[in-house]
Amino acid sequence: MLGLQLAGQDINPDIVILLIATDPAVLGFYFIAVLVLYEKTEGVLQALVVSPLDATGYLFSKAASLSTLAVSASFAVAVSEFGLSPRIAVLLFGVLLSSLLIVFLGFVAVSRFDSINEYFLSAAVWGTILFSPILGYLGLFNTPAFYLLPFQPLLITIEAGVRSVSLWKVIYAFAYLVVGTTLTFLWARRSFDRDILRQGDPGRKLGHGSTQSTGTDRWMPMPQSPWVGLLVTDAKNWLRDPMLAFAAAGPLLLAGVIRVIAPVITTRLAGIVDLTVYYPVIAGSMAVFGPGIFGFIVGMLILEDRDTDILTAYRTSPLSLNGYLLYRGSTTFFFSFLSTLPALLVVGLVQSSAPILLGTVVLGALSGPVIGLVLGLVASNSIEGIALSKFMNIVLLGPALVIAVVPEPLQFLAGILPMYWPVKMYVAGVTGQSNTFALFVIGIGVHLIALVSVAKLVVPKTITRR
Structure with missing residues (x-):
């Protein structure tokens, strides 16, 4: 917001749309990873097996808190640039649904990992794919395949909260987000049971040649000089x-x-x-x-x-x-x-x-x-x-x-x-x-x-x- 204020009042709306889409609206994808890995390390997730809170409650508690943060930040940015208007409700509802979907998707992405560093390096691939519709929005490269990715309906709903957008695009965007959020929740629920509670074989990790890595694998006895090791x-x-x-x-x-x-x-x-x-x-x-x-x-x-x-x-x-x-x-x-x-x-x-x-x-x-x-x-x-x-x-x-x-x-x-x-x-x-x-x-x-x-x-x- 400080950068937008320094840039002046005549800032291009496209810049604000991209700012909301690439920062507050998707921050849950990365923060859910940190929360899950931290709680996994501290044994919090394993304790859920004997606690009254089930996987559904756990997932929705995380999604609710992170989505509230995303909606609040998006509201602040939108109001500071465009003022209060009925259109902002469309923007905020789109951010809410998108944030829920992205948080659940982030849980699926992180559930197989035990290290924050492994996850974030692999998340670079996820991010490259998810954010690729930006190329179409900027007019650099466009393909109908972008409509299969969750970032495309997010862009449409945010844009609809700022200016007029074709009705069919708005219908597509909200239909995608409702269905997509439901499916990713079911996917996240299954990942929770398989990779967290049952501690099943995580299989091949994205970006890794082995199925599992351990701390001892990285910290072997150091030969010669410690620096050399x-x-x-x-x-x-x-x-x-x-x-x-x-x-x-x-x-x-x-x-x-x-x-x-x-x-x-x-x-x-x-x-x-x-x-x-x-x-x-x-x-x-x-x-x-x-x-x-x-x-x-x-x-x-x-x-x-x-x-x-x-x-x-x-x-x-x-x-x-x-x-x-x-x-x-x-x-x-x-x-x-x-x-x-x-x-x-x-x-x-x-x-x-x-x-x-x-x-x-x-x-x-x-x-x-x-x-x-x-x-x-x-x-x-x-x-x-x-x-x-x-x-x-x-x-x-x-x-x-x-x-x-x-x-x-x-x-x-x-x-x-x-x-x-x-x-x-x-x-x-x-x-x-x-x-x-x-x-x-x-x-x-x-x-x-x-x-x-x-x-x-x-x-x-x-x-x-x-």
Whole structure:
């Protein structure tokens, strides 16, 4: 909502429609996963066998709470942009039905997993399929097959709450959502009985070559240097898990998409707004996208290691706790660097010199360890980790928005966030400003201060907290 207010009152309604559809309306898909996995780990779900609450009550309690959150957030966004009108009832009812369907679908997707990291990497495939109707909405690619996916009726009902939509589309959308919600509930109920209560064989997991993975599979005795042991184990996990490879390719794929669709959108909005003015910021935002992905992955790994008492074991091992955190931070920087450099080259849009490019990549890669350590050490559990990651999305995208709409020197207030500096340096460099080296030095300093602050202030208070 803050971003919409900064953008002004004449914002395109399509942007608001997509915002509601891709954030509050579908947040239940991910939050149900965190809730289920946390309760499975704590033995809460197993206790339902002898409790008065049956599977139906459990599923509807989760769906009701998450759907209420989705409807409330959607209402706030819609009213802030379009005001109160009878049409909003259509939007909210569509969001309610869609949220119920998506929560039940999220339960089906997560019921076979025991690790939050395994689920979220596999959820990338689910998300790619579910969100594909966005391509049709933007006019980039359309096919009747999109009408088979639940995201299509969600888009239609939200749009119907904003402006006129064909009656047959509205009838289709609500019929789909009513029938789809019923069927996904029955599917979720069956998954609950099979995978939770009966603890049946989960079968082959999406994105995994084996039918079941265990903590001991990932934490084998470390040969030679402890760092070498961790590196070998992580390398095996990356090679055998295509979902990790998919996550690694994410920044490059996004850069390619931006390179293709940015000129198309610029042409469509010609006469309304000149997007070429914002090309440096759009391209520069790629400097923090890759670090954001790897920071999230590493942060969730740290949370999982802490929840399973692995961090406690490291405190008395040759690796030591500080060595473990240094390893996680170093590998996050390394992979962030490797993903950001080609992404900035592929995105195009503007020309950049080699020094500007490398300096931006270094600053962006330093953001990865900051994100990972803050996420992994500040959150007490996976649920808090997911909630904190939602805030981290604002931290990642906020600086780019500030650079785009807030003039200097006021925008330098955003410099308290390390992610501001790689984007700022890139924008300054490609627009011919002479202060790029000073921005690089300041950015290095801000990142180091952030890392030291986490190590000195946060770690002692949170590393042993359960």
